Amino acid sequence: MDFGLTEEQEAHRKEFFEVCKELEKKRPPSFVGFEAVFEIDECWEFHLHCAKEFAKKGWLALAWPPEYGGTGTMMDRVLFAEARGYHGIPGADIFGVQMLAPTLLQAASDAIKKEFLPPIAQGEVMWCELWSEPNAGSDLATLATTAIKKGDEYVINGQKTWTTGAHRADWGFGVFKTDPAARKHHNITFILLDMKTPGITVRPIPYMNGGAPFDEVYFDDVHVPAKNIVGQENEGWAVVNLLAGFERSGMSEIMAMFRELEGLVKYCNETKRNGQPLARDPLIRNRVAQLACELQAARAIAYRIADLQNRNEMALMDASAAKIFYSELGERFAFFATDIAGPYGQVKTSRWAPMHGVWEKAFQECFITIISMGTNEIQRNIIAWYGLGLPRMK
Ligand SMILES: Cc1cc2nc3c(=O)[nH]c(=O)nc-3n(C[C@H](O)[C@H](O)[C@H](O)COP(=O)(O)OP(=O)(O)OC[C@H]3O[C@@H](n4cnc5c(N)ncnc54)[C@H](O)[C@@H]3O)c2cc1C
Structure with a gap:
């Protein structure tokens, strides 16, 4: 692919960055790290506000067909994610905008698309992903929660976790x-459901940093209209694979690291140790340079993914490769930054916290991307089996 941007793309990129830069001025100080959106009320309100602003510009429907209110191209979607990631702006629901919408466009009936796409484009409805269960994570197809058809409804019973x-x-x-x-992989259906349906109980999972951004969700005779399925009944596995590809490409995470790198360089220039700025230390210089190179590589991979998606040529393993690269880079980055900051890197909310505690947060959160969306071991299996054609272990 050609990694250069056209004049039109450059102009779009400029506008995305300008709007996000303005929104950043209104971001609550408590908004540090990805989980804040789910943990803190004012951060969630900010997320909803940004969603409305983006909806007005049609940016929540980038690369959608015009009949569903779509504008722009797949590359615009990547450039928009760059701007949001760099300025740390939420507003594009990771579940609704980034995962579900492109999946519905490829796999859902016209009726489902007409009902569910417009509220996503308007930033009115926010979504969550009800896949993992206490005994079904990596091997998702072993899930146990049932949806049994009765008349024109499914009745759901069971439990999801880590939602x-x-x-x-x-x-x-x-x-x-x-x-x-039915046999594994041919007994699963992909269903859309209103979280306010009677019989659904949501319980928070307390997290080690004191918040609770994740939940357990219990289903006790939950009635859902049978029309709310995506794809065919019992063939939901194909929809899972489709959505997983959209879930793993990760441009905003990569751009957030670009911003953090700038902060790290500034910190190294301004902070003296043993009478010398950290930036003079050849070991530190070397590692910062290495990170900068790897970040450029991550960005190139994300651009390539967008190009493949644009041409409908993205294979599952392409997204897996991107996910492994940027999630492990995020971990290396967080470890390195807290290393440089020394004991101050552990400080969260005080004037002594370097970069407003962003590294403390990054350190605690960096493993999330390595596990969520399918662990990196599983991604390596996908690359080995589907990408390299290696044999499966018996
Ligand atoms: C922060 C966070 C947020 C999440 N958000 C959501 C969400 O919104 N919705 C949702 O549905 N799920 C969510 N998840 C769940 C996530 O998708 C699962 O945790 C993940 O798929 C791993 O499943 P598991 O936790 O059951 O681990 P397990 O499947 O039990 O795996 C345990 C370990 O064994 C390894 N392993 C398992 N099988 C193999 C194999 N075949 N080959 C090699 N290694 C293997 C794994 O890599 C892992 O290291 C989230 C998880 C986290 C941590």
Whole structure:
């Protein structure tokens, strides 16, 4: 692919960055790290405010077909994610805008698209992902929560876990066992459901940093209209694979690291140790330079993913490779930054916290991307089996 931007793309990129820069001025000081959106009320309100602002410009429907209110191209979507990531701006619901919408466009019936896409484009409805269960994570197809068809409804019973932001979401997309007698991978259906439906109980999972951005979700005879399925009944596995590809490409995470790198360089220039700025230390210089190179590589990978998606040529392993690279880079970055900051790197909320505690947060959160969306071990399996054609272990 050609990694250069056209004049039109440059102009769009400039506008995305300008709008996000303005929004950054209104960002609450408590908004540090990805989880804040789900943990802190004022951060969630800020997320909703940004969503409305982006909706007015049509940016929540980038690369959608015009009949659903779409504007722009896949590359615009990447450039928009760059701007949001760099300025630390939420507003593009990771579940609704980034995962579900492109999946519906490829896999849902016209009726589902007409009902569910416009509220996503308007920033009115927020979503959560109801996949993982206490005994089904990496091997998701072993899930046990059932959705049994009765007349024109499914009745759902069971439990999901690690559902990010379930306590904030209006709707959820989930996978459920619809034919307990059928063989694995051919017994699962992808269903959309209103989180206010009677019988749903959401319980927070306390997190080690004191917040609770994730939840357990219990289903006790929850009735959902049978029309709310995506794809065919019992063939939800194909939809899972499709959505997983959109989930793992990660441009905003990469751009957030670019901003943090700038902060780190500034810190190294301004902070003296043993009478010398940290930036003079050849070991530190070397590692910062290495990170900067790796970040450029991550950005190039994300651009390539967008190009493949644009041409409908993205394979599951492409997204897996990107996810491994940027998540492990994020971990290396967080470890390095807290290393440089020394004991101050552990400080969260005081004037002594370097960069307003961003590294303390990054250190605690960096493993999230390595586990969530399918662990990196599983991504390596995908690359080995589907990308390199290596044999599976018996
Ligand atoms: C912060 C966070 C947020 C999350 N948000 C959501 C969400 O919103 N919605 C949702 O549905 N889920 C969510 N998840 C769940 C996430 O998708 C699962 O945690 C993940 O898929 C791993 O599943 P598991 O936790 O059951 O681990 P397990 O599947 O039990 O795996 C345990 C370990 O064994 C390894 N392993 C397992 N099988 C293999 C294999 N075949 N080959 C090699 N290694 C293997 C894994 O890599 C891992 O290291 C979230 C998780 C986290 C940590």
